[in-house]
Amino acid sequence: MNDMTRVERAVDSKDIKINAKQVQVYYGDTHAIKDVDVEIEDKTVTAFIGPSGCGKSTFLRCLNRMNDTIDICRVQGDILLDGEDIYDKRVDPVQLRAKVGMVFQKPNPFPKSIYDNVAYGPRIHGLAKNKAELDEIVEKSLRRGAIWDEVKDRLDAPGTGLSGGQQQRLCIARAVATEPEVLLMDEPCSALDPIATAQVEELIDELRSRYSVVIVTHSMQQAARVSQKTAFFHLGNLVEFGETGQIFTNPEDPRTESYITGRIG
Amino acid sequence: MPIVWLFLIVIAISAVGYVLGRSRALHSAGGDSRNLHSLPTFYGANVALKALIPAFGLLIAWLLLQPLxxxxxxxxxxxxxxxxxxxxxxxxxxxxxxxxxxxNNAVSQGLLTEIEAANPNADNAEVTRILKEAGQVVTSDITQPVLLAAQKHRVMNTTGYSIMSVVIILAALAGTGISWWQTHAEYRARNVVEQGVRALLLAAASIAVLTTIGIVLSLVFNTWEFFKLYPASDFFFGTTWAPSFSGRGGASDLGIIPLLWGTFYISLVALLVAVPIGLFAAIYLSEYASPRVRSIAKPLLEVLAGIPTIVYGLFALLTVGPLLLDVFGDGGLGWMKAGTAVMTAGLVMGIMLIPFVSSLSDDIINAVPQAMRDGSYGLGATQSETIRQVVLPAALPGIVGAILLAASRAIGETMIVVLGAGAAARLSLNPFEAMTTVTAKIVSQLTGDADFASPEALVAFALGMTLFILTLGLNIFALYIVRKYREQYE
Structure with missing residues (x-):
C-alpha cells in the first residue's frame, strides 16, 4: 500500500465510518457476496435494497461479524471501521458488536422485564457504576427509542407483552443503550403494521443525528423516505451505490432501473 | 373349536366380504369407479369392518362373561x-x-375317554392318579363334590364355547351380508370407514385411560382394607418401621416416615448428581458442540437411559459401594460401615437420571428461538453470558419440568435401592448409612410369606398409593410448568 492512499484515507475517515473493500462472502461453496465496495458515512442513513437472496442481509451481518456464529460462512476482503480492519485477529468480535449494534427483522425482546431488556447491554459491558446511573441509561435509551412515554409506568412488565411496534422500538432502545457508533437494521419494519412502521421510520430519522444507520429493506418507498444513500444489490453484486435521490430518479445501471420500476425482483 | 381357528375364520369371512363389497360397488357403478361416491377399496373396507368388529366385540365379551x-x-x-x-x-x-x-388334558392325551371323563361314579383316587399322570398339579385327592363340580364345569364350558363359535361366525356372516346388501354407488363408504378409524383410535386411547383407573381402583380397595386393620394415623405419622411376620397384626410397627425419609434422601442425592451434570451436558450439546460431536455424543448419552436398572444396581453393589467404602469406610474417614448406603444408591441413581435431565433440557434449550441468541450476540454478549442471562431464563420453566420428571422417576426407582442402599428402615441424617425406600419395602412386603390378608402384606398397597399420589402430584406439576412454557413462544 503506497503513501498516497494512506493519506487519502486519513482525510476520508472524518466522515467515512465504515469502508468495505472487495468483500467476498462464501457459504460453504456458494459465493454469496462478490467484490462489494461500499463506503458508509457517519451520521447518515444508508439503505441496502435489492431482491430477496441478493446478499444484502448477509453483507449487513458482515459489518458486525454476526456471520461468525454461522460455521460454514467465510468472509474475505477488508471491512474498516474508523480505519481499523474489523476482521483483524486482534479485534474481539464481542467488543465490536457493542460498537456496531444490530436490530433484527422480527422484534426479539428477551423474556425479561422492559427495564432488564434495556439494561442488558449496559450490565454486560459495565457501563453503569451504580443503580442510579443504570436507571439514567435506561431512561435515556427508552427516550431515544421513542417509547419512554408508553412504558415509563410499567418498566417491570415483561417486554414480550408489548405490541409488535413497541417491541421493535424496545429492541432499538436496547441496541442504543450500549452506546453504539453504528446501528445495523435488518428489515426492521417487515413484521410491523403501517402505523408502527411510520413510528419506527420517524425514529430512524432521529437516530441519524447521533449514529451511522445502515438499514436493509424490501420496501423501496421506505428506502426513499428514510435514507440519504442507497446501495442496490443484485445476485451478490453491488450494482449501484449513491445518493438516494440519484438512485431513485436517475439510476445509471439498467438493472437498478428495472428493479425500482418493478420489472425485476 | 379352538379360538385361533375361530379367529382365522372370521378374518377369512371379512376378507371375502372385502372382495364382494368392492366388486358389488363397482358393478353398481357400471364398472366405472368415477361414478362411485368413494374409492372401491372403501366399499371393500366397509364390508370387512362390519364383519370383523361385531364378531370380535362379541368374542371378547363372551370370553369375559362365560367363566363368570x-x-x-x-x-x-x-x-x-x-x-x-x-x-x-x-x-x-x-x-x-x-x-x-x-x-381336559387327560382326554386330549388319550388317558381318559370322553365317557370316563364324564362318569359321575368314577373312583376318586384313580382320577387323581390319571390327572397327575397328565401333568396337572392337583394338591390333594379329589373329593366327590369337587369331581362332580369339575365335570359340570367342563361340560358347561365345552357347550358354551361351541355355541360361541356358531354365534360369532353367524355374526360375522350377518355383518358381511347386511353391509354387502347396503353397498351401491351412492353409499358413502368413505365416511363410514372414517368413522371406523376414529372409533379404533378412540378405543386405543380409552384402554390406556381405563387401565390407569383400574390400577388406581385396585390400590384404593386394598388400601381401604389395610386401614381397616391398621390405624391410619400410626401409618402416616409412625416413626418406626418394624413389620413382624410371625405375629399377625398388632405386633408390627408400620410407620411410613422412615421410608419416606429414605426415599426423599436418596432422591435428593440422585438429583444433586443428575441435575448439574445433566444440565451442563445439555448446554454443551445444544450450544457449544459441533453438529458432528452432537450427533455422536447425544445418542451415546441416551444409551445410559437404555441400561436396565438392575444393571445399575449391580454397578452400585459391586463397584460404587466398595469404592466409597475404601474412601469413607473404616480404612479411610471412618464414616461408613458397609458398602450399601444412601450415598451409593444416590450416586448410581443420579448417573441413571443424567440422560433424562440432559435429553429433555437439550430439547428445551433448542426450542429457545435463535432470535433470542442473535439479539444477545448483537449487543456484544459472549456465548456464556448469552446462555446464562438469556437462554437459560427462557428455558427455565421447561428445565424445571424436566427436573421434576426426573425426580418422580427417582422416587419410583426400586432395583438400585434394593441393591445399593440396603434394607434397613432408618431415620438418620448420615448419608453413609444404609436406608431404604418405599418401593424397596413394597417388594419385600409382598415377596415375603405373609398371609395376603394381613396388615403386613396389605401395607404394600397403602405404600403404593402414597407413592402414586406423590409422583402423580409431581408429574402434574411438571406438566403444568412445561405447558405454561410452551405457550410462551407461539
Whole structure:
C-alpha cells in the first residue's frame, strides 16, 4: 500500500465510518457476496435494497461479524471501521458488536422485564457504576427509542407483552443503550403494521443525528423516505451505490432501473 | 373349536366380504369407479369392518362373561360341608377349575375317554392318579363334590364355547351380508370407514385411560382394607418401621416416615448428581458442540437411559459401594460401615437420571428461538453470558419440568435401592448409612410369606398409593410448568 492512499484515507475517515473493500462472502461453496465496495458515512442513513437472496442481509451481518456464529460462512476482503480492519485477529468480535449494534427483522425482546431488556447491554459491558446511573441509561435509551412515554409506568412488565411496534422500538432502545457508533437494521419494519412502521421510520430519522444507520429493506418507498444513500444489490453484486435521490430518479445501471420500476425482483 | 381357528375364520369371512363389497360397488357403478361416491377399496373396507368388529366385540365379551357365569352356576353345587376348616369357597373353586383343566388334558392325551371323563361314579383316587399322570398339579385327592363340580364345569364350558363359535361366525356372516346388501354407488363408504378409524383410535386411547383407573381402583380397595386393620394415623405419622411376620397384626410397627425419609434422601442425592451434570451436558450439546460431536455424543448419552436398572444396581453393589467404602469406610474417614448406603444408591441413581435431565433440557434449550441468541450476540454478549442471562431464563420453566420428571422417576426407582442402599428402615441424617425406600419395602412386603390378608402384606398397597399420589402430584406439576412454557413462544 503506497503513501498516497494512506493519506487519502486519513482525510476520508472524518466522515467515512465504515469502508468495505472487495468483500467476498462464501457459504460453504456458494459465493454469496462478490467484490462489494461500499463506503458508509457517519451520521447518515444508508439503505441496502435489492431482491430477496441478493446478499444484502448477509453483507449487513458482515459489518458486525454476526456471520461468525454461522460455521460454514467465510468472509474475505477488508471491512474498516474508523480505519481499523474489523476482521483483524486482534479485534474481539464481542467488543465490536457493542460498537456496531444490530436490530433484527422480527422484534426479539428477551423474556425479561422492559427495564432488564434495556439494561442488558449496559450490565454486560459495565457501563453503569451504580443503580442510579443504570436507571439514567435506561431512561435515556427508552427516550431515544421513542417509547419512554408508553412504558415509563410499567418498566417491570415483561417486554414480550408489548405490541409488535413497541417491541421493535424496545429492541432499538436496547441496541442504543450500549452506546453504539453504528446501528445495523435488518428489515426492521417487515413484521410491523403501517402505523408502527411510520413510528419506527420517524425514529430512524432521529437516530441519524447521533449514529451511522445502515438499514436493509424490501420496501423501496421506505428506502426513499428514510435514507440519504442507497446501495442496490443484485445476485451478490453491488450494482449501484449513491445518493438516494440519484438512485431513485436517475439510476445509471439498467438493472437498478428495472428493479425500482418493478420489472425485476 | 379352538379360538385361533375361530379367529382365522372370521378374518377369512371379512376378507371375502372385502372382495364382494368392492366388486358389488363397482358393478353398481357400471364398472366405472368415477361414478362411485368413494374409492372401491372403501366399499371393500366397509364390508370387512362390519364383519370383523361385531364378531370380535362379541368374542371378547363372551370370553369375559362365560367363566363368570359358569363359576356362579358350579359354585352352587358345592355344599358348605365340603369346604374344609381354614379353607374358603374360592379355594375350593380353584381346585374345581384345576380338576376340570386336568380332565381336559387327560382326554386330549388319550388317558381318559370322553365317557370316563364324564362318569359321575368314577373312583376318586384313580382320577387323581390319571390327572397327575397328565401333568396337572392337583394338591390333594379329589373329593366327590369337587369331581362332580369339575365335570359340570367342563361340560358347561365345552357347550358354551361351541355355541360361541356358531354365534360369532353367524355374526360375522350377518355383518358381511347386511353391509354387502347396503353397498351401491351412492353409499358413502368413505365416511363410514372414517368413522371406523376414529372409533379404533378412540378405543386405543380409552384402554390406556381405563387401565390407569383400574390400577388406581385396585390400590384404593386394598388400601381401604389395610386401614381397616391398621390405624391410619400410626401409618402416616409412625416413626418406626418394624413389620413382624410371625405375629399377625398388632405386633408390627408400620410407620411410613422412615421410608419416606429414605426415599426423599436418596432422591435428593440422585438429583444433586443428575441435575448439574445433566444440565451442563445439555448446554454443551445444544450450544457449544459441533453438529458432528452432537450427533455422536447425544445418542451415546441416551444409551445410559437404555441400561436396565438392575444393571445399575449391580454397578452400585459391586463397584460404587466398595469404592466409597475404601474412601469413607473404616480404612479411610471412618464414616461408613458397609458398602450399601444412601450415598451409593444416590450416586448410581443420579448417573441413571443424567440422560433424562440432559435429553429433555437439550430439547428445551433448542426450542429457545435463535432470535433470542442473535439479539444477545448483537449487543456484544459472549456465548456464556448469552446462555446464562438469556437462554437459560427462557428455558427455565421447561428445565424445571424436566427436573421434576426426573425426580418422580427417582422416587419410583426400586432395583438400585434394593441393591445399593440396603434394607434397613432408618431415620438418620448420615448419608453413609444404609436406608431404604418405599418401593424397596413394597417388594419385600409382598415377596415375603405373609398371609395376603394381613396388615403386613396389605401395607404394600397403602405404600403404593402414597407413592402414586406423590409422583402423580409431581408429574402434574411438571406438566403444568412445561405447558405454561410452551405457550410462551407461539
Amino acid at each position: 357365569y359358569v363359576n356362579s352356576q358350579v359354585s352352587g353345587m358345592i355344599p358348605d360341608t365340603a369346604i374344609k376348616e381354614g379353607s374358603s369357597r374360592s379355594l375350593v373353586m380353584a381346585e374345581v377349575r384345576r380338576t376340570a383343566d386336568g380332565l
